[in-house]
Amino acid sequence: MVVLRFLRGWAARFRAGKMVTPVAVIIVLLCFSLGGTLADSGPPRKAVLRVLAWPGYADDDWVAAFEKRFHAKVEVTFVDSDEALWARMHSAALPPFDVLAANTAEVQRYARAGLLAPLDLSLIPNRRRQRPYFQKLEAIGGLMGGGSAFAIPFTYSSMGLIYDRKQIAVAPHSMRALWDPLYRGKVLDFNSAQHNFSFTALSLGYRDPFQLSPAQMRTVARELVRLRQNLLSYYTLPEEATALFVQHRAALMFGNYGTQQVALLRRAGVDVGYVIPDEGALAWLDCWAVTNGAGNRELAHAWIDYMLEPQIAAQLTERQGLANTVTVSPGEESLLGQRLVWIARVESIAQREALWQRIEAGERLGSFPK
Amino acid sequence: MIKLGLTARLSVLLVCIGVAASGATGYYSYRANRAMLMQEAERSLLTSTQFLTQRFTVALGDVAADVLVLATLPSSVAVARGEETSRAGRARIEQVFLQFMTHHPEYLQIRLITRSHHGLERIRVERGAQGIAVAGESEFREKGQFPYVFDTLATMAGHVYLSPIGLTPQSSASAGGKPAVTVGAPIVDPDGSKVGVLVIDIDLAQVFQRLGNDLRSSYEIYLANEWGDFLIHPDPNQTFGFERGRRVLMQASFPATGPLFGGGAADVTFNVAAPAGRMPAQAFAFVRSPFGLVDGNRFIVLGLGRSLTTVLASANVLGQQIVRMVLIWSAFAVVLAILFARALARPLRVLAHAATHIFDEAGGEGLPVSRSDEIGVLARCFERMRFEIRSQMKTLHAKQRELTHLAGHDTLTGLPNRMRFLEQLETAIAQATLTAERLAVIFVDLDGFKQINDRLGHSAGDRTLTIVAQRLRAALPDSCIVARLGGDEFVILVAGVRLPDDIPNAVRLAQAALDEPVTLDGHRMKVGASMGSSEFPADGNHAEDLLAKADAAMYAAKTSTHCRHLCYQELTAKEAFADCSRISKLA
Numbered sequence: 001m002v003v004l005r006f007l008r009g010w011a012a013r014f015r016a017g018k019m020v021t022p023v024a025v026i027i028v029l030l031c032f033s034l035g036g037t038l039a040d041s042g043p044p045r046k047a048v049l050r051v052l053a054w055p056g057y058a059d060d061d062w063v064a065a066f067e068k069r070f071h072a073k074v075e076v077t078f079v080d081s082d083e084a085l086w087a088r089m090h091s092a093a094l095p096p097f098d099v100l101a102a103n104t105a106e107v108q109r110y111a112r113a114g115l116l117a118p119l120d121l122s123l124i125p126n127r128r129r130q131r132p133y134f135q136k137l138e139a140i141g142g143l144m145g146g147g148s149a150f151a152i153p154f155t156y157s158s159m160g161l162i163y164d165r166k167q168i169a170v171a172p173h174s175m176r177a178l179w180d181p182l183y184r185g186k187v188l189d190f191n192s193a194q195h196n197f198s199f200t201a202l203s204l205g206y207r208d209p210f211q212l213s214p215a216q217m218r219t220v221a222r223e224l225v226r227l228r229q230n231l232l233s234y235y236t237l238p239e240e241a242t243a244l245f246v247q248h249r250a251a252l253m254f255g256n257y258g259t260q261q262v263a264l265l266r267r268a269g270v271d272v273g274y275v276i277p278d279e280g281a282l283a284w285l286d287c288w289a290v291t292n293g294a295g296n297r298e299l300a301h302a303w304i305d306y307m308l309e310p311q312i313a314a315q316l317t318e319r320q321g322l323a324n325t326v327t328v329s330p331g332e333e334s335l336l337g338q339r340l341v342w343i344a345r346v347e348s349i350a351q352r353e354a355l356w357q358r359i360e361a362g363e364r365l366g367s368f369p370k
Numbered sequence: 371m372i373k374l375g376l377t378a379r380l381s382v383l384l385v386c387i388g389v390a391a392s393g394a395t396g397y398y399s400y401r402a403n404r405a406m407l408m409q410e411a412e413r414s415l416l417t418s419t420q421f422l423t424q425r426f427t428v429a430l431g432d433v434a435a436d437v438l439v440l441a442t443l444p445s446s447v448a449v450a451r452g453e454e455t456s457r458a459g460r461a462r463i464e465q466v467f468l469q470f471m472t473h474h475p476e477y478l479q480i481r482l483i484t485r486s487h488h489g490l491e492r493i494r495v496e497r498g499a500q501g502i503a504v505a506g507e508s509e510f511r512e513k514g515q516f517p518y519v520f521d522t523l524a525t526m527a528g529h530v531y532l533s534p535i536g537l538t539p540q541s542s543a544s545a546g547g548k549p550a551v552t553v554g555a556p557i558v559d560p561d562g563s564k565v566g567v568l569v570i571d572i573d574l575a576q577v578f579q580r581l582g583n584d585l586r587s588s589y590e591i592y593l594a595n596e597w598g599d600f601l602i603h604p605d606p607n608q609t610f611g612f613e614r615g616r617r618v619l620m621q622a623s624f625p626a627t628g629p630l631f632g633g634g635a636a637d638v639t640f641n642v643a644a645p646a647g648r649m650p651a652q653a654f655a656f657v658r659s660p661f662g663l664v665d666g667n668r669f670i671v672l673g674l675g676r677s678l679t680t681v682l683a684s685a686n687v688l689g690q691q692i693v694r695m696v697l698i699w700s701a702f703a704v705v706l707a708i709l710f711a712r713a714l715a716r717p718l719r720v721l722a723h724a725a726t727h728i729f730d731e732a733g734g735e736g737l738p739v740s741r742s743d744e745i746g747v748l749a750r751c752f753e754r755m756r757f758e759i760r761s762q763m764k765t766l767h768a769k770q771r772e773l774t775h776l777a778g779h780d781t782l783t784g785l786p787n788r789m790r791f792l793e794q795l796e797t798a799i800a801q802a803t804l805t806a807e808r809l810a811v812i813f814v815d816l817d818g819f820k821q822i823n824d825r826l827g828h829s830a831g832d833r834t835l836t837i838v839a840q841r842l843r844a845a846l847p848d849s850c851i852v853a854r855l856g857g858d859e860f861v862i863l864v865a866g867v868r869l870p871d872d873i874p875n876a877v878r879l880a881q882a883a884l885d886e887p888v889t890l891d892g893h894r895m896k897v898g899a900s901m902g903s904s905e906f907p908a909d910g911n912h913a914e915d916l917l918a919k920a921d922a923a924m925y926a927a928k929t930s931t932h933c934r935h936l937c938y939q940e941l942t943a944k945e946a947f948a949d950c951s952r953i954s955k956l957a
Contacts (some may be wrong), residue, residue: 185520229488231515237612248520362511364490 047072049299052088052100054079054286056320057154057307068305072299075186082106094293098300103284104342107151108142110289117292118148123301126308127152134325141342143287151287152304155322157258158276158283158340159195165271167251174277175203175254179223183251184230188244190256191234193356194346195282196224199254202279202341209282210344218369221355225365234360242268258283260321276339283340376718380711381704388703389696396692404685408653411681412639416655418585419674420637423659425581426672433477433553433572434530436470440480441555441568449492450557450566464504464620467495471502476576478538478550481513482557484566485523492566522554522567530555531567531798532662535574535593535601535670537610549574549593549601549609553668560867578602585674592673594620598631604675620656620671630658630671641678653678717745721752728756729763734901764876780854782832783839789851791861795913798851798865799906808867809906812877813920814842814884816858817898822890830890837888838897845883850876860899867905877901877935900928901935909938 024208051058051071058076065076077097079085085102086109089095095115103109110116127135134153137143143151161172167186168177178187189196200207200220212220232248235241238257242264245253255261255274265272288304290297306312313324346352358367440446443466445459467480479496483489490512494505513519522531533552554569578591593602598619609617621628626640637657656673697923717738724737738751778790788792795811802809816838821833835858842852842860851863864876879903887894902923904916919938927936 185514202434227933228514230514233517362489362491362513362515364510364512 046166047296047299049078049099049296049303050075050097051303052079052085052095052097053077054101056316056322057101057286059315059319062177062306062312062315066303069231069306070299070302070336072296074303089291092293096293097291098294098296099288099290099303101154101262101286101288102151103286104142104151105141105284107287107289109345111142111150115291115293116150117290117294117297118146119150119152119304120301121149121291122281123298124152124305124308126305129308129310140285141344151286151289152308153285153287153325154307155316155320155324156283156285156318156326156342157260157322157341158178158281159199159258160189160252160255160274160276162255162262162265163273163275164245164249164251165273167249171273171275171277172252172277173352174279175199178252178254179227180252181230185232186249186251187227187231188241188253189227189231189234190241190254191236191360192256193352194349195256195343196227196254196356197352198222198341198346199282200227202282203277205279209341211347217351217355221368222361222365222370224356224359225363225368228362229365230360238264242270246270259323280339280341282343285342306328375715377711377715379707380714381707384707384710385700385704386708389700392696392699392703396696400689400692401768402686407681407685408641408678411676411678412653412655415589415653415674415676416637416639417659418589419655419657419672422578422581422585422591422674423657423672426577427659429577429581430532430551430553431552434532434569437530437553437555437570438528438570440466440470440482440570441831446557446568447559447565449482451559452484452486452492458894463493464495467493468502468504470570471495471497475595476573476580478548478571478573480568480570482566482568483513483519485564488512489516489519491501493496517551518554518569519567522556522569523564525554525556527556527558527562527564529702534662534668535595537613538571538573544857548874574602586676588677588680590675592620592654592671592675594627594671594673596661596667596669596671596807598622598627598671620673624654624656624673626654627656627671627673651678652676653681717741717749724752724756728759780839780957783836784855785839785843785860786851786853788855791851791855791863791915792913792917794851794853795863795916798863799911799913799916802865804908807865808908810864810867810873810903811906811916811920812862812864812878812880812901812903813917813924814860814862814880814899814901814923816860816884817900817928818896819858822888822895822897825897826893831907833890834888834895834897838884841883841886842880844877845879861920873903873905877903881888881934899934900924902927902938902941903935904938933952 047070049066051063051074053076055078058074058078063074063076066072077088079088082102085100085106089097089110090098100110107116129324130153134140135240137149137152140153143149143153161177162173163172167183177183178189197212197217197220198209200223201212201216204216204219204223232250233244235244238261241253241257241261244250245265246268253261259274260273262274269365288307290300290304294300308326310326313326316322316324317327355368443463445463448459449463463482467482470480471477474939477497479494481491481495483495484492491505491510494510496503496505499870518531520535521533525531531552531554533554535551538548538550550571550573552569552571554567556564557566557568557654557888563836569640574593578593582591584587590604591602592600592604594600597617598621599612600618600620600623603609603618604735608618608623621631622643624640629635630638636659637655639653639655641651652675654673654675656671658671660668661670662668664892720738737753738745739749739753740746741749746853754849778793780787786823816834817854819831819834824836835854838860839852839854842862846852846862849864849866851865853861854862855861862876862880864873867873881899884897884899887896889895902920902925904910904919904923906916909919910916923941925938926941927934930936
């Protein structure tokens with residue numbers, strides 16, 4: 001009888017095809033209950049630091065060392081675009097993060113939106129190790145507000161001019177070289193609305209490349225059509241640019257990824273030079289800031305301070321090819337002050353995007369009014 | 371705990387073995403069948419994928435042929451050159467382009483682009499929301515900066531350029547955001563210089579829809595470029611992740627496809643379990659194939675996925691049948707096991723019965739002695755053993771009976787001895803007590819025995835005793851018990867005394883028997899005897915008591931000269947003589 005009943009049960013399960021499911025469920029439940037009790041019986045909770053950053057800004061070994069030193073747990077969330085960063089910051093009433101990394105333009109935007117907490121600079125002693133330029137926060141646009149500092153510079157990159165030294169003997173002095181008919185079909189440009197308008201405006205000598213008047217906008221658009229006519233192609237990714245540069249023996253390139261791209265090209269065997277034009281080069285400067293949703297502000301400050309340590313700076317440059325704000329590279333200090341133009345909010349992203357789409361698609365010069 | 375018999379235990383064991391065997395066989399055949407079906411599904415899926423890949427290559431070849439045909443039209447050269455005289459030719463080409471667009475729903479646009487004017491479009495026929503349209507002069511754009519222009523111009527005459535698979539621009543007349551590929555061919559003038567390019571944009575989704583028409587609708591198509599970025603995926607959000615700065619790689623979504631991108635095997639098949647439960651939900655086949663006619667390094671990975679529900683449905687049907695068969699066989703096994711266990715246990719039970727009833731005459735009946743197997747051997751051995759034991763026991767019983775007889779009887783006369791007599795007397799007393807009867811014990815002592823012994827020897831004495839015993843036995847009724855106490859002393863138990871004369875009668879009969887002379891070796895010898903009697907219940911309640919009192923009475927009689935028999939009561943009444951004379955007179 002027992003045998004029969006067992007058989008019937010077995011057959012039913014067999015038919016349902018879930019013979020192992022109950023066993024699995026029991027095991028899983030057991031695991032959960034065990035896990036729960038284990039977790040409950042653990043030591044008192046560690047402080048948690050929630051970091052919102054870009055890939056390469058919070059490597060695992062840095063995080064592990066920080067966790068060990070401060071007996072804290074660090075939860076890192078990576079973002080790959082300014083839009084994603086904005087979305088993450090707005091995913092809850094209070095930003096669900098303690099510290100974030102953003103460029104100067106974005107920092108300005110977050111500060112205005114009231115999402116950042118004023119920094120207590122005394123909690124960041126490693127600032128003294130930074131190069132003098134980066135210590136003067138008030139001189140860098142967008143980092144201060146209402147007399148208090150909101151962000152500390154961490155890393156930066158310029159968008160200079162890359163040229164093939166084999167084809168161009170003398171280093172160009174201006175981005176205008178991109179328009180030179182001498183290099184027609186040998187020029188590469190980055191496929192993006194904002195930076196193209198800004199660097200063209202800079203090359204035309206406009207005072208504020210981020211706030212263009214309608215007339216300036218029209219001029220710049222027509223200039224960009226002319227630039228397109230001089231191009232080989234547009235690129236999006238640094239690897240793509242390198243491939244085009246090598247395969248088609250390009251001579252000049254707007255280096256959206258700056259020194260990172262130079263390193264890639266040199267690795268590919270191209271003898272390239274990198275110049276910051278006389279009119280100045282666009283550059284982004286990523287900074288660390290503390291959100292107003294920070295649960296543990298001291299820990300957040302400790303993170304920023306930790307990020308300014310010399311070995312982190314050195315590893316950042318070594319691993320990512322990005323310039324840091326601590327190590328001194330001689331001769332660059334003057335360049336920082338005068339010729340790097342930190343990107344800022346532009347007058348109208350939508351307008352630039354709309355114009356750019358037309359330019360990139362190949363609309364003729366005639367369709368852009370003077 | 372209930373103790374199970376051998377039959378029950380053997381039945382349970384056999385049932386377990388039978389059920390386990392049929393269950394295990396059923397389960398493994400179900401598993402094997404299922405695995406086979408899945409393998410078969412994967413194999414057929416792989417064939418479909420390879421077939422689809424081939425057809426895709428052929429389809430691209432067809433497009434390349436179209437591009438080459440259009441690029442080599444004489445009017446194409448004229449239009450590309452921008453000759454003013456080519457108005458008529460231009461209209462013709464537009465018609466041809468329209469025809470091609472009509473017949474190839476996967477063509478998004480066909481363009482003729484001149485090399486001059488920064489790659490300005492000369493003819494553009496495109497598929498829009500309102501159908502196929504020929505673009506006007508004002509809508510022409512400069513396309514020189516696109517690889518499909520400068521790379522096609524770098525292509526040799528008679529060859530085609532194949533772009534990487536990308537997305538159609540969002541702003542184009544079509545819905546946009548579709549996976550597309552551009553095929554181009556240079557337009558070469560009679561001098562051999564390339565004056566323009568002819569390009570066709572193809573909607574890959576359409577291509578695969580057409581190619582996959584004969585595939586089952588449940589099949590899902592996957593396509594990835596050489597880096598693994600999804601270009602076609604059932605979930606459009608997974609495609610062209612790199613366009614949104616978030617790469618979605620095939621080798622990450624399906625780790626089994628890793629070798630395809632690492633230069634390993636050219637195809638893989640596998641199945642993926644559904645998130646819930648352990649049933650594999652989908653089978654996949656992925657095939658790597660070269661892509662692009664310009665250089666040979668590029669490749670694509672094409673994959674098909676299909677739900678295994680239908681495949682496994684048949685496995686489950688079989689599974690149900692197997693379950694049914696297992697149940698039937700189990701029931702069969704139960705019956706068989708019980709029958710077998712009983713068949714095996716029956717001879718054992720017969721043997722056990724025979725062993726229990728080993729001394730019964732019928733105990734050996736039904737033993738399976740005629741069987742030729744081990745049970746038969748056992749039964750025969752047992753039967754022999756039984757016979758041996760029974761005969762031995764019979765002898766033993768006889769010996770025991772003899773011993774018992776010897777213990778209770780006098781060997782010379784065959785009469786009960788003193789011990790036996792006392793037992794019988796006790797029994798008789800108990801009996802008489804119940805029936806309220808009287809009984810008497812008569813002590814007999816031979817008078818002339820000593821003289822016979824002395825004169826004629828012990829042998830004659832023994833013969834005398836034997837004769838006396840026979841005579842007493844013969845003279846007295848069967849209800850009386852005659853015993854020899856030893857020497858020349860005999861005793862008579864007169865049971866069931868109802869009449870007052872019963873005892874004197876017995877005394878008289880005994881005296882008469884003993885007074886008869888005995889002839890020994892020619893001598894007639896007179897024996898005679900003195901007797902004393904005691905009565906129950908008048909003289910006592912115990913055997914020994916009665917015997918002692920009879921003895922005492924006998925002794926008094928022997929020493930008296932007047933009488934040869936005395937009652938104990940007479941002895942106590944001191945009227946021995948009178949009575950004695952009375953009795954003697956009676957005798």
